Amino acid sequence: MSEAGVSLEMSKGSAPLTPVLSANWGDPRAWKLVNYERRGGYQGLRTALAMSPDEVISLVKDAGLRGRGGAGFPAGLKWSFIPKDNPNPTYLVVNCDESEPGTCKDMPLLMASPHTLVEGAIIASYAVHAKMAFLYVRGEVLHIIRRLQQAVAEAYAAGYLGTDILGSGYDLDIMVHAGAGAYICGEETALLDSLEGRRGQPRLRPPFPAVAGLYASPTVVNNAETISSVPAIVAHGKDWFQAMGTEKSAGFTLYSLSGHVARPGQYEAPLGITLHQLLDISGGMRAGHRLKFFTPGGSSTPMFSAAEIDVPLDYESVAGAGSIPGHQGPAVLRRDHLGGAHRDPLDRVLQARVLRQVHPLPGGHLVAGPDAAQDRGRRGGARRRRQDARRQRPDRRQILLHPGRRRRRMHPRRGEELPGRVRGRLPRRPGMAAAALRAQHGLRPRGLPRRGRGLLR
Template identity: 75%
Template structure:
């Protein structure tokens, strides 16, 4: 048994916030404070069940991956070969790279309550029969890496990590790895290559990570928020989790609001909330201005307009409206923002972050920037607008990984909703917007 006594858990209400409930408490990152808030009760419950039952419980909860794709977490775990005599070790890898523009939910979670993630890691590793787990964090966020490593050290000191956890006979070692700081390493197979010490580039699939992932062994790769959501499900049960959200997108999640909003920040809400409701919480668009366009899941998701304020922000609702929920990075832009300039900045980012492995993405993003720059500078023609659409079509669906698709999303959606603005750049010989008025992407600024 571990060297501390866990208190009797308090009943938890089926309401948000869950993940961010204690972020404003005094020193919520310390183990003693996490334990006082029902910490590690989910792990205790999991270790009293066979690993396969833990997987089935997470499947029954309907928890979907919070990293962008929305794939069911329990189903992903079940792809791992479950034979006790499997010749290769199993690995759990947590994707904490978080590099999608506008996304800033995982970093504050790890900074404020790192033990939520550590507990989720132990539960997930137990479920998939892994004895080693890795948390891959962006190398730039030194404060988060220090906080995570301190939490892992605390867990080792009292026997929550290491050997014979909770007297169960289950052993687990966790490594917090500082990543290479590249956008492409958010793609799970590129992350695995980087973790193995190679240049981060996407792998050809199949084989998939579930059969040949880290060190050519069965591997599960999950996002931080996905794993951090698991302990509360084990503590409170499937019905508790499904009482929030929608039928096909149950539970709670973190929405990152940034840009021209009165109070930017992280807003935890049940899946299915609308932007109109989130804006009520965030004080609305900045005073004296109105919403022009926004992204539901970061810059790699097709943009929406003010006409989409009441779209349910769950996986089905956003998809039906023509975009993707993605990482739930809601970037908001008012009428002072030039759509062409914003799309140009995003495309410059994707050009810079292309790993160069495939021709459509490597060459395509270069030419997309060139065409957009001509239109923004006022030296483009109406033929350039058609060329922009054609070149985007040669990238989307043709690149080796989803980076090319992400690069094309803001272009195709902006042409759909704001084609007149592109035409105005061409006909007026330049951008009709005063760069001095834009506070999001000023001239010479960066994404």
Template identity: 65%
Template sequence: MSTPAGQAGASGEDRAAQQPRPPSTGDQPAVLSPVLTRRWSAPRSWDIDTYRRLDGYTALPKALAVDPAQITELVKASGLRGRGGAGFPTGMKWSFLPPPDGKPRYLVVNADEGEPGTCKDIPFMMADPHLLIEGCLITCYAIGSSFCAIYVRGEAVQAIRRLTNAVEQARAAGLIGKNIQGSGFDCDIVVHAGAGAYICGEETALLDSLEGLRGQPRLKPPFPAVAGLYARPTVVNNVETIASVPDIVSGGSDWFRSMGTEKSPGPKIYSLSGHVERPGQYEAPMGTTLRQLLAAAGGMKDGIPLKFFTPGGSSTPIFTPEHLDVPLDFDNVAAAGSMLGTTALMIFNETVSVPWAVWKWLEFYKHESCGKCTPCREGTGWLTQILRRVVSGAGVPADLDVLADAAENIQGRSFCALGDAAATPILSSFKYFRSEFEDLISGRAAPVIDARELVGAH
């Protein structure tokens, strides 16, 4: 399991009394804020007894004691934004559901963590599954749903087993099922194992997969809030988003806003991987910089300088050392030319070939394309074919223009965001490192891979 970011800690009342903690500056380590991760280092942190001993399931009765609309308004006031990548205001998303009509409505938790570099949700479900379950129950109560499906990537077998066991523990304790804690509120939770397709991380493809169909994105509108699972109103949120809800109920919106920035409040789990001394999960206030996170993680591995990094996984435009001090929140990262995404910070040092990394990413996107739309199905094939030539030293100068043109024609024209994700590494790497591609083509740099390794590659 990845390195936890904090220690088991304060009660809800203590957290509510905490004062704002601004991010540190310069080369000082980030000020970590163990909220979601505070139980991770506790013995048997995944067990219901541990969870309850450390203030677990205390937010649920508070939520059940008030009108559901008050919970939605509280989440709105907190400023919580979706932690799955898009950053859409969570409370506003809930409020898009049409008025109750006496028929079912659903909550679906997107735990299909398949983005290269993204690695926060699976460790979270392994370490503290009951926090997610409590968040699901409160969210279902707020939106008027009696059923929640947690869609977990199929390869994450251990996380599926642990989460399923936690659901059964909660059910045995009377926290899932009929008339929860005598409130009259009914709710069931099902853990669903996906079939291992990256495309099912797209919310509408996930819904099709839940319904037993092939995982392919749907045409929008209608959006899931109107016609989602089984054509009924549905809220789809990420694991980290839903898990933030119990602490907002316990601590209040002002407490939540005491961390982070004005437009991106709260704590965030930053996933550091690659060439760092201590890779893992670091929970810090929104707006923390990579420089601060690197200081907390022991710096660059073996002291080799940073060359480039992704702020939110391979689908986000890359950053360079000049962006070390960009506050890692939704608005500042966007203003600097990238996207916060899932805060999957893949760190690459100066030994890494940018064309090689881009080629590896594109092979992934080509393999994971669902094939529904032409720009993505054909475009990813073109991009990988050309990149194979370039990295093996067989490229020609015209290849770079074709790569750029193809990427620009895929971006914004595919059925879902997978096409955009495939185009992004090409365009952002050309912005900062086009010369590395040119050097491979001209022969000034040696091929980064033997052409014989590409024989039979498709």
């Protein structure tokens, strides 16, 4: 790629790579509190505690920090949705359940510099008046959990956690909670169910977590990288943050290159860098390989072909080009892979038995992969292959969902009548229809657990 000589100029004139979160990863024992503090760590917390919680929210809102977990929702705005008059306690839940294939940004961050997240979590909790925060980490990453457990313990010992933090009168407890292996728990409402000690299945929204989240209390759920970006914003201000990125996607983020690239790894860059630029910086494709496809943000996002190599990888541009930015993890694939080897492993993750869910979403259902019968057929017959090609499945991968065989379970059972009379034409997808109808009539959707003070009390 480097011979192509792509321009490395960023839209706001910043450097092509801007290590902020990753700046201390090269330090020996960067995970220790003393080394983090030597880098200026916990200065952001001191600054934040001198401000009012509302000022912190405005600062993050004005800086334009958007969620790094995939959806790109403005973080400050999300925090401002927390109702002030709700008598229940507010919770902060940090989503460290990174498991989308192709994304691997949070784990190196939490391993090298867990205090960045802990500091961010304290600031965010302060902003939303939370007295308790949970760091939900997937269970399969033992050493990262060790580092986080230790970082939290160090923060308690140093007075950054517990009662009357740094003499501010603010109290906060943080718990590191290990999951137990469920891809779907990366979805925020499934994560909340899991944290409540249930099967991790997504909830219907509304109500949104900001109103009724963990224990039916107001809850902010943010991705680990989002929360980790907060201390730097508080310490250096919104202008500093906005000097990077694009107009609507401000700041920096961790881009993860993987697949058939010469130098896979983490590249912290301003939002809006292109894959072309990333490849140019990192040394291009592996010798003997030519780029054919890439997923701009994990395997559940629609794929890009080599023609889209110059699409800026920010929220607007990626969405405009027909994909989802996801976790900023371009996984680069060799030219001959989409047809065969690549697609199956992708689908396997999205299959019902792995995903274990049926997930009604406002954007509609999506068929992420073939059901088992089709799968067998495709291996067996040319006719099925042609049908599959016609269906262009990669392009239909709009939202994470694999109804598969369970689709029928959302459908009214034979002989079962929904209460009330149903008029008009039913929506095309039976799952959505049933879910919508059941919701309309105040019924719990099939296959989803009761929540709150239901069956269990």
